Amino acid sequence: MLKYFSNCISLFYPPYCNGCGNVLVAEEKYLCFSCLKSLPRTDFHTCKDNPLEMVFAGRVPICRATAFCFFRKGNMVQHLIHQLKYNGNQEIGVYLGRQFGLELIQLGVFQSVDIIVPIPLHFKKLKRRGYNQSEKIGKGMIEVMPKPLDSSSLIRVTDTSTQTKKERFQRWENVLDIFQLTRTDLLAGKHILLIDDVITTGATTESAAQLLLTLPAVKVSIACIGYAGS
Numbered sequence: 001m002l003k004y005f006s007n008c009i010s011l012f013y014p015p016y017c018n019g020c021g022n023v024l025v026a027e028e029k030y031l032c033f034s035c036l037k038s039l040p041r042t043d044f045h046t047c048k049d050n051p052l053e054m055v056f057a058g059r060v061p062i063c064r065a066t067a068f069c070f071f072r073k074g075n076m077v078q079h080l081i082h083q084l085k086y087n088g089n090q091e092i093g094v095y096l097g098r099q100f101g102l103e104l105i106q107l108g109v110f111q112s113v114d115i116i117v118p119i120p121l122h123f124k125k126l127k128r129r130g131y132n133q134s135e136k137i138g139k140g141m142i143e144v145m146p147k148p149l150d151s152s153s154l155i156r157v158t159d160t161s162t163q164t165k166k167e168r169f170q171r172w173e174n175v176l177d178i179f180q181l182t183r184t185d186l187l188a189g190k191h192i193l194l195i196d197d198v199i200t201t202g203a204t205t206e207s208a209a210q211l212l213l214t215l216p217a218v219k220v221s222i223a224c225i226g227y228a229g230s
Helices: 002-012 033-038 051-056 076-086 090-104 123-129 133-141 168-174 203-212
Strands: 065-070 115-118 154-156 179-181 191-199 219-227
Touching: 051 065, 051 203, 051 219, 065 090, 076 090, 076 133, 076 191, 076 219, 090 133, 090 219, 115 133, 133 191, 154 203, 179 203, 191 203, 203 219
Parallel strands: 065 219, 115 191, 191 219
Antiparallel strands: 154 179
């Protein structure tokens, strides 16, 4: 009976692809197969010393860094991230996280991850938005990666202004000492996968990684959905 009503609803209110806007067929969810295939993947996770890892080289001793897709002005990834962050489309984050996780779990270095930690929002921004977009991505990842998601041990204590229009040095100043740790016992000795939605200069992610690396025997890898660097 539930399936019958679901089919009736789909008949009158068909689901649309969040990429191209076409009606989705039964096997598709959130994105049609064509849009999913055409996402501008970076494949950074398949190679060491990739462009994202070079962003952090000499700044913070991470294990690996990777991005699911290239984030460019006007491309589909920017459109999807905008829906996730500003249009309340939380399921897009879960969906993208799941797709990314399916790729990462195939590689040994990411199989060795012990715990997934999303970049946190300040409580004021979290209250306004109602959810943390990076946590939604993490929830999608753990659907296919058998790892725990920890959204409480790393918190954001400073409500920084947007990074979008800041110069590189201003971005570093903007994120100094903005994070704190609440449960060091849960993270000590772990290989942590730190996740974010979009990375440009890496200033925010670096600040979080530096703090995590003060814990004993911790290793940090980094993953994001969109890489906006050159």
